[in-house]
Amino acid sequence: MTYRITVIGTGYLGATHAACLAELGYEVLGMDVDPAKVAALSEGRVPFFEPELEPLLRKNVESGRLRFTTSYDEVAEFGDVHLICVGTPQRDGEYAADTSYVEAAIEELVPRIRKPALIVGESTVPVGTASRLADRIAELAADPSQVELAWSPEFTREGFAVEEFMRPARLVFGVRSERAEKILREIFAPIIERGTPVVVCDYATAELVKTAANSFLATKISYINTMAELCDATGADVTLLADALGYDDRIGRKFLDAGLGYGGGCLPKDLRGFMARAGELGVEEALTFLREVDAINMRRRQRVVDVAGELLGNQWIGKRVAVLGAAFKPNTDDIRDSPALNVAGRIHLHGALVSVYDPKANENARRVFPTLRYADSVMDACRGAHLVLHLTAWQEFRELDPAVLGEVVAERQVLDAQNCLDRDTWRAAGWTYRGLGRR
Ligand SMILES: NC(=O)c1ccc[n+]([C@@H]2O[C@H](COP(=O)([O-])OP(=O)(O)OC[C@H]3O[C@@H](n4cnc5c(N)ncnc54)[C@H](O)[C@@H]3O)[C@@H](O)[C@H]2O)c1
Numbered sequence: 158m159t160y161r162i163t164v165i166g167t168g169y170l171g172a173t174h175a176a177c178l179a180e181l182g183y184e185v186l187g188m189d190v191d192p193a194k195v196a197a198l199s200e201g202r203v204p205f206f207e208p209e210l211e212p213l214l215r216k217n218v219e220s221g222r223l224r225f226t227t228s229y230d231e232v233a234e235f236g237d238v239h240l241i242c243v244g245t246p247q248r249d250g251e252y253a254a255d256t257s258y259v260e261a262a263i264e265e266l267v268p269r270i271r272k273p274a275l276i277v278g279e280s281t282v283p284v285g286t287a288s289r290l291a292d293r294i295a296e297l298a299a300d301p302s303q304v305e306l307a308w309s310p311e312f313t314r315e316g317f318a319v320e321e322f323m324r325p326a327r328l329v330f331g332v333r334s335e336r337a338e339k340i341l342r343e344i345f346a347p348i349i350e351r352g353t354p355v356v357v358c359d360y361a362t363a364e365l366v367k368t369a370a371n372s373f374l375a376t377k378i379s380y381i382n383t384m385a386e387l388c389d390a391t392g393a394d395v396t397l398l399a400d401a402l403g404y405d406d407r408i409g410r411k412f413l414d415a416g417l418g419y420g421g422g423c424l425p426k427d428l429r430g431f432m433a434r435a436g437e438l439g440v441e442e443a444l445t446f447l448r449e450v451d452a453i454n455m456r457r458r459q460r461v462v463d464v465a466g467e468l469l470g471n472q473w474i475g476k477r478v479a480v481l482g483a484a485f486k487p488n489t490d491d492i493r494d495s496p497a498l499n500v501a502g503r504i505h506l507h508g509a510l511v512s513v514y515d516p517k518a519n520e521n522a523r524r525v526f527p528t529l530r531y532a533d534s535v536m537d538a539c540r541g542a543h544l545v546l547h548l549t550a551w552q553e554f555r556e557l558d559p560a561v562l563g564e565v566v567a568e569r570q571v572l573d574a575q576n577c578l579d580r581d582t583w584r585a586a587g588w589t590y591r592g593l594g595r596r
């Protein structure tokens with residue numbers, strides 16, 4: 158059977174899913190409550206930066222296979238399968254995840270459904286959410302035997318979203334019936350046929366896989382960052398340490414890049430949401446170590462400010478600091494919980510004149526932190542700077558020529574908080590180079 162698929166919530170995750178599913182040959186209707194997003198996507202424009210996505214979107218919009226709407230009536234009428242990709246941010250002032258957007262989507266969609274439908278949750282939710290939503294769906298549905306829920310968490314990374322949608326490490330299907338499993342296997346058949354492992358499980362396991370995976374990744378990053386603290390205290394080199402650890406394939410080199418720590422719209426809030434959920438379940442102690450993972454991570458931001466202060470002789474007023482990077486990582490314009498912007502903000506509060514440049518995230522950053530100065534280029538950001546902070550590891554920054562940059566700065570000092578500039582080249586060009594956990 159050829160399914161007609163709707164994607165509810167067309168942000169970073171949903172827009173990519175909608176375009177990729179259309180590319181796999183399905184008729185897809187993307188839906189969002191944000192009319193500006195829907196208008197842009199309908200014209201084949203991606204309202205954020207994700208490599209490879211725009212050509213895919215445009216091609217499928219032009220072919221008519223992919224459309225967008227703000228109407229739940231249209232969604233219910235069109236779809237056999239509805240993917241829920243709305244946001245689940247951290248609740249204001251709390252650790253817990255805010256599931257109200259997922260709940261709102263279910264409340265709007267289900268009463269409108271008049272034909273057999275599978276709803277597939279892809280958003281990251283606290284364990285127990287799917288089971289609660291399934292009960293609610295049974296209450297809301299005109300014919301509960303026609304509407305079923307599955308939970309299939311998503312593991313794509315921003316910056317690699319298209320590639321990882323097409324070639325994921327695994328697919329996880331949390332289901333309550335063979336019918337739901339069969340539909341999911343059919344929809345993702347082109348991906349499964351490439352040899353992708355499929356884990357079929359209950360709702361709770363599916364929900365837990367996601368938060369467990371993100372917590373593990375965060376733990377790995379904080380682990381290497383504690384080693385960076387030890388390297389700073391002993392003169393050891395954390396990059397070489399990570400290489401040596403990584404050669405052991407039980408450990409692996411990935412996610413062992415020490416530096417400014419993790420940020421973004423996922424790892425920080427998912428880790429905290431997981432701790433909050435453990436507390437609600439009465440097993441808070443099981444996850445107390447994650448508090449330390451979070452604390453280590455937040456310490457990295459202050460560490461950068463402290464080292465910057467040292468390099469500036471603890472004299473902030475009248476000093477110019479160039480900040481290279483605003484996005485939470487390279488290859489995205491996403492600034493959610495960006496460590497780079499957090500550091501830029503702290504340094505600005507100390508009284509230094511901060512000039513930020515990011516190849517893609519300047520506009521987003523300006524909206525959220527309008528008091529910082531934003532530069533149009535690396536050169537512009539660095540003109541007259543007493544210190545250059547390398548905070549987001551964009552390729553453009555790795556390829557900088559320190560000799561050329563040295564001509565425009567006031568002092569040749571660079572703090573490489575991502576530990577990925579070629580320090581020998583920088584030093585050879587007369588710069589004072591500092592890394593984090595490496596000299
Ligand atoms: N960003 C990623 O790469 C990624 C990867 C895996 C999982 N996730 C998870 O996916 C979910 C979405 O994340 P995101 O980064 O795409 O968030 P996002 O904020 O970019 O997008 C969410 C979208 O949902 C829309 N929305 C909110 N309420 C709605 C409603 N009732 N009906 C329809 N649309 C509605 C918003 O307008 C927004 O466009 C989160 O749970 C996140 O943890 C994200």
Ligand SMILES: O=c1ccn([C@@H]2O[C@H](COP(=O)(O)OP(=O)(O)O[C@H]3O[C@H](CO)[C@@H](O)[C@H](O)[C@H]3O)[C@@H](O)[C@H]2O)c(=O)[nH]1
Binds near residue numbers: 312413419423427485
């Ligand atoms: O060795 C490393 C690797 C990453 N990071 C940082 O960790 C953060 C997260 O990076 P990454 O995981 O690549 O980005 P996300 O797009 O947030 O992806 C994570 O969050 C998504 C949403 O849940 C999941 O789907 C992905 O599997 C998971 O990797 C960024 O700030 C990186 O700079 C490090 O500090 N050191």
